[in-house]
Amino acid sequence: MTTRVWDYLAEYESEHPDILDAVRTVFASGQLVLGASVRGFEEEYAAYHGVGHCVGVDNGTNAIKLGLQALGVGPGDEVITVSNTAAPTVVAIDATGATPVFVDVREDDFLMDTAQVADAITERTRCLLPVHLYGQCADLAPLTELADRHGLALLEDCAQAHGARQGGTLAGTTGAVAAFSFYPTKVLGAYGDGGAVITSDEDVAARLRRLRYYGMEDRYYTLETPAHNSRLDEVQAEILRRKLRRLDAYVAGRRAVAQRYADGLAGTGLRLPRTAPGNDHVYYVYVVRHPRRDDIVERLKAYDIHLNISYPWPVHTMTGFAHLGYATGSLPVTEALAAEIFSLPMYPALPQDLQDKVIHALREVLSTL
Numbered sequence: 001m002t003t004r005v006w007d008y009l010a011e012y013e014s015e016h017p018d019i020l021d022a023v024r025t026v027f028a029s030g031q032l033v034l035g036a037s038v039r040g041f042e043e044e045y046a047a048y049h050g051v052g053h054c055v056g057v058d059n060g061t062n063a064i065k066l067g068l069q070a071l072g073v074g075p076g077d078e079v080i081t082v083s084n085t086a087a088p089t090v091v092a093i094d095a096t097g098a099t100p101v102f103v104d105v106r107e108d109d110f111l112m113d114t115a116q117v118a119d120a121i122t123e124r125t126r127c128l129l130p131v132h133l134y135g136q137c138a139d140l141a142p143l144t145e146l147a148d149r150h151g152l153a154l155l156e157d158c159a160q161a162h163g164a165r166q167g168g169t170l171a172g173t174t175g176a177v178a179a180f181s182f183y184p185t186k187v188l189g190a191y192g193d194g195g196a197v198i199t200s201d202e203d204v205a206a207r208l209r210r211l212r213y214y215g216m217e218d219r220y221y222t223l224e225t226p227a228h229n230s231r232l233d234e235v236q237a238e239i240l241r242r243k244l245r246r247l248d249a250y251v252a253g254r255r256a257v258a259q260r261y262a263d264g265l266a267g268t269g270l271r272l273p274r275t276a277p278g279n280d281h282v283y284y285v286y287v288v289r290h291p292r293r294d295d296i297v298e299r300l301k302a303y304d305i306h307l308n309i310s311y312p313w314p315v316h317t318m319t320g321f322a323h324l325g326y327a328t329g330s331l332p333v334t335e336a337l338a339a340e341i342f343s344l345p346m347y348p349a350l351p352q353d354l355q356d357k358v359i360h361a362l363r364e365v366l367s368t369l
Contacts, residue, residue, distance in 0.1 A: 003354050005308040006185045010349035022238040037238035053205035054198045056232030057212050060159045060181020063195035064092035067177040070207040071153040073098050077126035082112045083316040084334040085131045090315045104331045109276045112138040127153040132161035132171050135284035140174045162187040163251045165280040188247050190236040253348025254283040264359035268366045286346040293340045303361040308343045
């Protein structure tokens with residue numbers, strides 16, 4: 001059996017009666033756009049996080065973009081973030097007209113090196129945008145202090161951290177705004193694209209609702225621009241409502257897989273994920289590190305194991321962001337990681353025999369290096 005980093009079919013096999021009932025519920029409702037399912041999901045997702053508002057949008061990229069716009073970020077502003085992330089984080093900043101400013105990440109857990117942020121702040125800085133990478137939170141206490149001291153907004157990119165906690169506090173509930181993706185691979189994944197923004201600021205929430213719907217306050221009257229159609233789909237919202245009830249179970253399943261890997265791969269020379277102090281990791285992906293990464297990934301194909309690299313190209317090295325002017329070597333830890341990290345299969349329904357297959361194959365390959 002081919003083993004890949006992610007697969008939804010086993011989960012669907014066990015959940016398909018509920019998923020298909022969600023589809024039937026929407027189709028029989030009489031309202032296919034911004035109806036009861038979107039409203040219900042927004043209320044329930046806000047309640048899960050203990051915040052005042054959730055605004056559903058069409059994807060995680062627009063969740064970040066609209067979140068920034070709702071905070072007043074735009075042309076001429078700077079947003080401090082990381083390059084060791086999926087490109088959409090930076091695409092969203094760029095789409096507002098603001099300039100992404102990168103700091104490096106930490107060697108041990110790959111999260112934003114918050115000690116570098118103070119020196120990156122300029123008179124144009126408007127927002128700090130930490131990425132809660134791979135399933136755990138960036139260090140929020142120093143970022144909150146810096147944001148308060150300099151009058152900056154704090155927007156949490158929670159696309160990879162549904163249900164994660166830091167010091168007992170849920171990811172997404174510290175900053176002014178938090179953005180989520182519900183792409184199918186996520187800890188809480190839809191059956192297509194989807195996203196959401198959460199906030200406890202009523203004015204920000206009202207602006208978000210306008211921005212996702214052509215800038216309209218009332219139907220057919222655009223109050224602010226630029227704004228486009230960025231609505232969360234009604235069917236995906238109803239599916240997410242059902243899956244939200246199982247989110248904690250999904251997290252528990254991922255942690256069980258992570259523990260099995262940790263036990264089975266101990267002592268192999270593979271650098272395993274490190275959970276930062278105070279964090280509760282949800283293991284969106286299980287990222288390991290080895291200087292012979294490319295050899296390992298290639299050799300595992302002989303076992304019919306096909307792995308992923310999250311991420312092979314730091315954003316600042318991509319041609320599409322050459323205009324930002326970051327030279328090779330400007331973010332040394334990020335660049336070193338890109339040559340050595342890779343992701344093992346990780347999803348709650350991953351069968352134990354496939355987990356054991358991966359562990360056995362890795363141990364064999366590593367013993368020959």
